[in-house]
Amino acid sequence: MSPHPLFGSSIQNLWQLLWRNGGVSWKSSAQLSIAIGSALARLPLSLLEQITYSGKLKHVQMEPPIFIIGHWRSGTTHLGNVLSQSPQFGFVTPVATGLPHDLLILGRLLKPWLEKAIPPDRLIDRVPVQVDSPQEDEFGVANMIPVSFLHALYFPKHFERNFSQGVFLEGCSDKDLKRWEKASVRYLKKVYLEQERKPLLIRNPAYTTRIPLLREMWPGARFIHIYRDPFRIFPSMKNYFYKLLPAYSWQAYHQLDIDRIVLQTFKRMMGQLINDLANTPSHEYIEIRYESLVQHPLQQLETIYQHLDLPDFEQAKPRFKQYLDSIRGYTKNEYQQSQQQRELISGHWGEIIEHYSY
Numbered sequence: 001m002s003p004h005p006l007f008g009s010s011i012q013n014l015w016q017l018l019w020r021n022g023g024v025s026w027k028s029s030a031q032l033s034i035a036i037g038s039a040l041a042r043l044p045l046s047l048l049e050q051i052t053y054s055g056k057l058k059h060v061q062m063e064p065p066i067f068i069i070g071h072w073r074s075g076t077t078h079l080g081n082v083l084s085q086s087p088q089f090g091f092v093t094p095v096a097t098g099l100p101h102d103l104l105i106l107g108r109l110l111k112p113w114l115e116k117a118i119p120p121d122r123l124i125d126r127v128p129v130q131v132d133s134p135q136e137d138e139f140g141v142a143n144m145i146p147v148s149f150l151h152a153l154y155f156p157k158h159f160e161r162n163f164s165q166g167v168f169l170e171g172c173s174d175k176d177l178k179r180w181e182k183a184s185v186r187y188l189k190k191v192y193l194e195q196e197r198k199p200l201l202i203r204n205p206a207y208t209t210r211i212p213l214l215r216e217m218w219p220g221a222r223f224i225h226i227y228r229d230p231f232r233i234f235p236s237m238k239n240y241f242y243k244l245l246p247a248y249s250w251q252a253y254h255q256l257d258i259d260r261i262v263l264q265t266f267k268r269m270m271g272q273l274i275n276d277l278a279n280t281p282s283h284e285y286i287e288i289r290y291e292s293l294v295q296h297p298l299q300q301l302e303t304i305y306q307h308l309d310l311p312d313f314e315q316a317k318p319r320f321k322q323y324l325d326s327i328r329g330y331t332k333n334e335y336q337q338s339q340q341q342r343e344l345i346s347g348h349w350g351e352i353i354e355h356y357s358y
Helices: 011-021 026-058 076-083 094-098 106-116 137-142 150-154 156-168 174-194 205-209 211-217 230-248 258-278 290-295 297-307 313-326 339-355
Strands: 066-069 200-203 222-227 285-289
Touching: 011 026, 011 150, 011 156, 026 106, 026 174, 066 076, 066 205, 076 200, 076 222, 076 290, 076 297, 076 313, 094 106, 094 137, 094 174, 137 150, 137 174, 150 156, 150 230, 156 205, 156 258, 174 200, 174 211, 205 211, 205 258, 211 258, 222 290, 230 258, 230 339, 258 339, 285 290, 285 297, 290 297, 297 313
Parallel strands: 066 200, 066 222, 222 285
Antiparallel strands: none
């Protein structure tokens, strides 16, 4: 039995997820039992961490993060992996996503053992995962509260509701929003302490729709938007769902219309992003093309540093080059695409294709 991301959830969060989503299928009952058992076993130390750090976290003065955003499958992982090679940045580690409630006590005690349990690569694209590979903070937050797009994958019976709430915050009550903000800030401050108070690189495609909110929460935050050929995004995103749903779903998912979900989500996310960036000061964000990053990585990285006024590019440059050399043999997934599919993509995403000159 493979581990499930919700094995790091709290008992309160699990109860709320089950209440909102109507339980799990019989074949997933064993994983649910492990998640509940794990939450109960960790509860004493989770409470100890909450008592020990609640007051301290309120007084932590944290530098505003640098957010790496972009639709899923646009290259956010690659960009985050490269930038994280600089020792000046902190980031969310695999241990941090798995133990958001226990990161600063139990996470430190069990870190050597937990690192051995990390899978060697990502399920969707075989990208290598190291003990210090930066992860999406979404996995940590999803173990803390019910508002997360990941819960659409875990509980696809209510996919539309969970996905709309988790990506667009649509249908969230004021209480839900406040709870998400509180959990997000608390979590990132924990990561900040665990990463020795280094400025954080936060990679999360779901934040592509939240620039105004994140600027309000973190004044001075900066954003790197990476975009990619939409004709590549469509089949890659379908593969994303086809791989993750069987692995993570605790309910039946065969009723989902994946093509419709992908087509609608990309159009809405990118349209909202374009509008939000038009109202964001130019010195707070930069947009880079995935294909340009692949072809001229060091040049693109230097452009990011210069535009966002980040220090010490020359010091980090050898580390960037070493990492890029180490992945030179990596082979991307290839997808066959019919003329009919290209016409489908053009018909739905034509304005975005034109906006980004593809």
